[in-house]
Amino acid sequence: MARKLPRRDVVIVGLGWTGSILANELTDEGLDVVAIERGPWRNTATDFNAGYMQDELRYAIRKDLFLRPAQNTLTFRNNIDQEALPVRDFGSFLPGNGVGGAGVHWNGQTWRFLPSDFRCRSHLVERYGAKIIPDELAIQDWGVTYEEMEPYYDKFEYLAGTSGKAGNINGKLQEGGNPFEGSRARDYPLPPLEMPYGPMLFAQGAREAGYHPFPQPASNASRNYTNPLGIEMGACSYCGFCERFGCANYSKASPQTTILPVLMRKPNFECRTNSEVVRINLDRLGTRATGVTYVDAQGQEWEQPGDLVLICAFILFNVHLMLVSGIGKPYDPKTATGAVGRNYAYQTFAKVEMFFDNKNFNPFISTGAMGQCIDDFNGDNFDHSSLGFVGGAGIMCAGTNARPILMRPTPPGTPRWGSTWKKATADNYLSSLYLNAQGSSYATRGNYLDLDPTYKDRLGRPLLRMTFDFPDNDIRMINYMADKAAGIGKHMNARQIVPHYQKKPYDVVPYQSTHNTGGAIMGSDPATSAVNKYLQSWDVPNVFVVGASAFPQNAGYNPNDTVCALAFKAADAIRTRYLKNEGPLVPA
Amino acid sequence: MKKISGSTLSRRQFLASTVVSISFASTPDALARSFSGQLPWSPFAADPPTPARPGPWLFFTHDEAQTIEAIVDRLIPGDDLSVGGKAAGCAVFIDRQLAGFFGSSERLYMKGPFVQGLPQQGLQSPILPSERYRAGIATLDDYCSKTFSGRTFPALAPKEQDEVLQGLEKGSIDLGDADAKTFFELVLQNTMEGFFADPIYGGNKDMASWKMIGFPGARYDYRDFVNKHNQRYPLPPVSIMGRDDWGGKG
Numbered sequence: 001m002a003r004k005l006p007r008r009d010v011v012i013v014g015l016g017w018t019g020s021i022l023a024n025e026l027t028d029e030g031l032d033v034v035a036i037e038r039g040p041w042r043n044t045a046t047d048f049n050a051g052y053m054q055d056e057l058r059y060a061i062r063k064d065l066f067l068r069p070a071q072n073t074l075t076f077r078n079n080i081d082q083e084a085l086p087v088r089d090f091g092s093f094l095p096g097n098g099v100g101g102a103g104v105h106w107n108g109q110t111w112r113f114l115p116s117d118f119r120c121r122s123h124l125v126e127r128y129g130a131k132i133i134p135d136e137l138a139i140q141d142w143g144v145t146y147e148e149m150e151p152y153y154d155k156f157e158y159l160a161g162t163s164g165k166a167g168n169i170n171g172k173l174q175e176g177g178n179p180f181e182g183s184r185a186r187d188y189p190l191p192p193l194e195m196p197y198g199p200m201l202f203a204q205g206a207r208e209a210g211y212h213p214f215p216q217p218a219s220n221a222s223r224n225y226t227n228p229l230g231i232e233m234g235a236c237s238y239c240g241f242c243e244r245f246g247c248a249n250y251s252k253a254s255p256q257t258t259i260l261p262v263l264m265r266k267p268n269f270e271c272r273t274n275s276e277v278v279r280i281n282l283d284r285l286g287t288r289a290t291g292v293t294y295v296d297a298q299g300q301e302w303e304q305p306g307d308l309v310l311i312c313a314f315i316l317f318n319v320h321l322m323l324v325s326g327i328g329k330p331y332d333p334k335t336a337t338g339a340v341g342r343n344y345a346y347q348t349f350a351k352v353e354m355f356f357d358n359k360n361f362n363p364f365i366s367t368g369a370m371g372q373c374i375d376d377f378n379g380d381n382f383d384h385s386s387l388g389f390v391g392g393a394g395i396m397c398a399g400t401n402a403r404p405i406l407m408r409p410t411p412p413g414t415p416r417w418g419s420t421w422k423k424a425t426a427d428n429y430l431s432s433l434y435l436n437a438q439g440s441s442y443a444t445r446g447n448y449l450d451l452d453p454t455y456k457d458r459l460g461r462p463l464l465r466m467t468f469d470f471p472d473n474d475i476r477m478i479n480y481m482a483d484k485a486a487g488i489g490k491h492m493n494a495r496q497i498v499p500h501y502q503k504k505p506y507d508v509v510p511y512q513s514t515h516n517t518g519g520a521i522m523g524s525d526p527a528t529s530a531v532n533k534y535l536q537s538w539d540v541p542n543v544f545v546v547g548a549s550a551f552p553q554n555a556g557y558n559p560n561d562t563v564c565a566l567a568f569k570a571a572d573a574i575r576t577r578y579l580k581n582e583g584p585l586v587p588a
Numbered sequence: 589m590k591k592i593s594g595s596t597l598s599r600r601q602f603l604a605s606t607v608v609s610i611s612f613a614s615t616p617d618a619l620a621r622s623f624s625g626q627l628p629w630s631p632f633a634a635d636p637p638t639p640a641r642p643g644p645w646l647f648f649t650h651d652e653a654q655t656i657e658a659i660v661d662r663l664i665p666g667d668d669l670s671v672g673g674k675a676a677g678c679a680v681f682i683d684r685q686l687a688g689f690f691g692s693s694e695r696l697y698m699k700g701p702f703v704q705g706l707p708q709q710g711l712q713s714p715i716l717p718s719e720r721y722r723a724g725i726a727t728l729d730d731y732c733s734k735t736f737s738g739r740t741f742p743a744l745a746p747k748e749q750d751e752v753l754q755g756l757e758k759g760s761i762d763l764g765d766a767d768a769k770t771f772f773e774l775v776l777q778n779t780m781e782g783f784f785a786d787p788i789y790g791g792n793k794d795m796a797s798w799k800m801i802g803f804p805g806a807r808y809d810y811r812d813f814v815n816k817h818n819q820r821y822p823l824p825p826v827s828i829m830g831r832d833d834w835g836g837k838g
């Protein structure tokens with residue numbers, strides 16, 4: 001039996017990036033906020049300890065900080081003709097768990113989407129006509145413009161101490177920055193990180209090829225920094241244990257290093273850990289949330305009533321909670337109706353390996369987000385009229401580490417063990433590089449999320465079911481990018497250039513990215529979106545669903561700057577509009 | 589909204605209940621907690637790794653250990669680049685991993701039904717790594733003694749051992765239910781983990797693999813070297829436990 005707790009103003013599900021941002025904003029407004037987090041409490045000094053954080057086996061291979069599938073997972077298939085089976089060990093993506101969420105062990109690559117990304121369909125139709133869009137794609141506009149997003153991007157980048165070089169300030173192009181980016185109000189709060197040898201060679205090669213290289217925007221602090229909340233960050237030490245690890249130096253932006261020291265001291269905030277929300281409770285009509293029910297680690301069930309419920313549980317669990325709670329209409333791929341689960345998308349990658357003679361890149365000297373990039377082929381920054389695909393990719397030299405269990409490249413044809421393998425490993429470890437093409441992932445009718453009919457989680461709820469394969473459009477796009485990247489490689493004088501093209505089917509085993517998107521997408525039409533432009537549920541207006549679940553499709557960038565900007569945007573709408581009139585912010 | 593509701597009360601009620609139910613959970617970390625009003629802090633709290641301790645095998649029998657030692661010594665043969673897998677401690681590493689949470693798939697989703705899936709859906713098997721080793725070694729030794737007139741894997745000549753391993757890798761040797769390919773992939777993965785992981789886990793003795801490739805290990809601060817392009821990093825590797833010449837064990 002659930003034990004009932006006293007009502008709170010705001011109940012937040014999950015205390016990761018978006019939950020922390022919203023909790024801090026809404027406690028500033030004087031609201032009484034409780035955040036319920038399924039994982040443990042985590043802090044820098046005890047959990048990301050400089051004495052033992054550099055442990056590849058524990059953190060990167062055995063995935064100590066991540067969600068464990070025994071606690072929760074999902075099932076996967078490529079299309080509706082296959083039977084979905086459980087992801088028994090996470091591989092392709094690695095959801096976070098515990099206070100800080102995936103903000104603890106992300107890389108810090110901090111990208112704004114392009115102005116045209118937010119008007120994906122309208123922009124393409126205006127520029128090329130409707131027939132440029134392949135039939136298989138279900139791309140939509142976001143219902144929000146870049147100009148509306150700009151102040152919130154700025155807020156997140158200043159919160160996080162992002163290090164970079166602006167390319168466009170108030171419409172004026174800036175030497176050394178990204179000339180394709182949308183106009184920003186001011187430069188990054190910190191200058192770019194130092195550049196190691198590999199990215200510098202790439203920038204030279206890209207310039208020779210006629211492109212426009214610039215340093216990747218990084219939420220790895222290039223200098224000591226005090227953020228607008230007064231929280232101090234230390235300078236990054238290029239430690240090479242960034243992604244999959246917590247930062248022991250207070251240099252990587254995370255809820256721990258940028259928000260929690262202020263948030264936790266507020267008397268009107270409470271965080272409950274090791275407590276997993278099992279559903280959002282609705283009133284009899286199903287149009288108002290009354291709170292949430294959660295189960296704590298001791299197995300006790302609690303009912304937490306609240307006036308406003310913010311689902312900040314990461315895209316996969318946002319959608320899962322909506323489906324198990326009956327918020328919104330589930331998507332049906334056969335009729336393409338229903339909004340919850342619709343337009344699940346991902347990120348499309350290709351990679352080019354390069355082997356050099358007589359070079360030493362010291363690839364272990366690295367951060368999660370340093371490197372050089374070009375945006376000449378991202379979004380619609382280039383003419384698509386005769387290419388046979390839409391979308392694009394950033395191309396970059398941004399190796400994040402050279403931790404040797406996972407990162408020891410050998411040329412193709414090398415055996416995987418024995419003396420020959422060993423010699424090739426020793427010969428190439430310091431002298432190889434790779435380039436990445438990080439591409440858009442466009443939604444289709446058949447890629448979606450729903451509930452699995454067979455498999456259950458430890459609490460007896462159906463698992464989320466993912467149905468996903470790469471659209472042919474995206475395969476054509478990313479392999480075009482692989483060739484462009486290899487072309488830059490030629491200018492870098494590598495001994496051997498090895499493009500790794502992307503192919504179908506999508507495989508849930510090798511790590512690709514934790515850039516899952518969609519399923520509770522934003523838009524201006526309740527028939528084709530689950531939330532409005534403020535991330536408020538169309539169906540249950542005292543529920544906001546915050547995260548990459550709101551992306552109608554994914555752009556050729558990492559998601560988190562946009563995810564956190566959307567969290568600030570939702571907070572602003574709640575503070576300035578919702579509290580005055582607790583109903584739908586946009587008429588349905 | 590906008591009124592501060594009875595939060596103190598709720599917190600107290602919540603805490604009282606957690607105290608009552610402490611006996612259900614094994615470690616304090618796994619308990620539900622409530623935090624409010626301050627940044628939680630407990631002095632000297634930390635969660636350091638548990639180093640592998642020398643001593644007898646924890647998982648393998650004597651005979652199993654001999655087979656695994658022979659395998660890791662062919663996957664990573666000793667030569668002028670480094671010691672071999674056995675001397676580097678890879679078998680000890682695997683033994684300790686199998687005796688711990690890895691061996692029992694404790695962190696994985698292990699609910700049925702178990703259905704043979706497509707490769708892109710990942711391994712779908714109720715067999716635990718510890719069980720896979722036990723069955724794999726037994727069937728391999730069986731296969732070897734049948735094929736090489738009574739000699740088990742450790743007794744084969746290095747060239748014969750390599751041929752057997754290649755057969756497992758390619759799937760041309762059939763170990764029946766023990767699933768030769770999956771067994772081989774698991775052993776290869778764990779051997780490489782042991783060779784390249786921090787020495788605290790029992791493999792990579794004296795940081796042999798890190799010295800071989802030029803990885804400085806747990807150093808954690810390269811600010812003074814990031815701008816020194818195309819130069820060899822001058823300092824030797826260091827483990828989480830330190831180095832021999834620091835008086836710790838490296």
Ligand SMILES: Cc1cc2nc3c(=O)[nH]c(=O)nc-3n(C[C@H](O)[C@H](O)[C@H](O)COP(=O)(O)OP(=O)(O)OC[C@H]3O[C@@H](n4cnc5c(N)ncnc54)[C@H](O)[C@@H]3O)c2cc1C
Pocket residue numbers: 013014015016017018019036037038039094095096097098099100101102103105106107108109110111243244275276277278312313314315317369514515546547548558559560561563
């Ligand atoms: C390895 C890795 C690298 C990444 N690198 C980058 C990068 O370089 N750049 C970038 O832009 N993005 C990156 N990301 C993505 C980035 O981390 C996410 O965009 C970001 O963390 C999303 O914020 P969120 O609040 O939606 O989810 P999270 O930060 O994950 O927080 C969600 C929280 O909700 C909790 N939760 C979930 N379900 C429940 C429930 N039922 N009850 C209670 N609590 C629950 C979870 O435990 C978690 O703490 C990376 C992610 C990973 C995993």
Ligand code: SF4
Pocket residue numbers: 219220221235236237238239240241242243245246247248249250251252366367368
């Ligand atoms: S690379 Fe920098 S930001 Fe990342 S964990 Fe290391 S010190 Fe922290």
